[in-house]
Amino acid sequence: MNIGIVCYPTFGGSGVLATELGKALADKGYGIHFITYQQPVRLTGFSANIFYHEVRVPSYPLFDFPPYETALASTLVDVVKNNNVDLLHVHYAIPHASAAFMAKQILADEKINVPFITTLHGTDITLVGRDKTYAPVVTFSLNKSDAITAVSDNLRKETLEHFNIQKEISVIHNFVDITRFAVKPMDVFKKVIAPNGEKVILHASNFRKVKRIADVIYTFNKIQKAIPSKLLLVGDGPERHMAEELCRELGIFEETRFVGKQQDMEDIYAIADLFLLPSEYESFGLAALEAMAAGTPVVATNAGGIPEIITHNKNGFLSEIGDVESMSQHAISLLGNDNMLKAFSSAARKQAETFDIHNIVPQYESLYEKVLKSNR
Secondary structure (H helix, E strand, O other), X not given: OEEEEEOOOOOOHHHHHXXXXXXXXXXXXXXXXXXXXXXXXXXXXXXXXXXXXXXXXXXXXXXXXXXXXXXXXXXXXXXHHXXXXXXXXXXXXXXXHHHHHHHHXXXXXXXXXXXXXXXXXXXXXXXXXXXXOOHXXXXXXXXXXXXXXXXXXXXXXXXXXXXXXXXXXXXXXXXEXXXXXXXXXXXXXXXXXXXXXXXXXXXXEOOOHHHOHHHHHHHHHHHHHHOOEEEEEEEOOOOHHHHHXXXXXXXXXHHEEEEEOOOOHHHHHHHOOXXXXXXXXXXXXXXXXXXXXXXXXXEEEOOOOHXXXXXXXXXXXXXXXXXXXHHHHHHHHHHOOHHHHHHHHHHHHHHHHOOEHHHHHHHHHHHHHHHHHHOX
């Protein structure tokens, strides 16, 4: 089977999931064609079954905004026709689902039938998709999808509440490669961050407002007053400057390290004692799952799909959005009790095994077969 995968190539969860899915399918012998405007960040190494097709968007003086959706649809048509693609799997509704529908219609005129599956990841529904500018197109293209999946039960519920969707939405959770994150802590690396044996608190995100970066810093400020610790901030985005200024104002800049975007997250999770995720909303919380796969307990907000991963007071803690006092107290109680920390670490790893790639990918394979069978 040849599968076209459309995604954003950035560090966000949708791009990461789509890329890891494609790589896993390629390892199983599928022909995988990634179609996007630049090579996905997680698409490293070589595989004979993986192909990358760049969407070129010519610049013309007539256009104030380059018509990416049109260029994507045309590229999809070209890739399908020249590579015998059987099915398109588009990740993130905007503008991928509508471009896939346009491509499907163009191909149908040439007697080529290619179904497409849309996977919803979060802000394409909970934020961007609800905007009146986009909502009609999102609703239409989802209903024209041959199948729809969501990465959490919460996201499925949100989608059905806010859009008039006439099709079934299947929940196929995000996944993690357990073996990849089973990395032993590197003492040398950890000593660079925490030279005096301090606990390492980690946060990784795209530093958008929804991630509540200030809450990460306020929570850490309370933690480090009770337990010697360092804060490691991975990622970049619009809230980065604010975060640096806040650390200086609180006098904890020397205890904090901003390391920007990183590829080899498994090495970073391995040295962390605790992961903080105080987001206002997470459709799933892939970063939390990756941390748990590395045996790192998570203190997070009781928001969106996060409770589908974290079991409160067993493999992590959940607090209400903005409750810095609660999050810091949970973190202090955990970091201050080595036996408790060890038990939570083991439970976190065990929970992550439920979402192992080998358990989730077959669900996509089954869906592909079902869609192709119904379109024959």
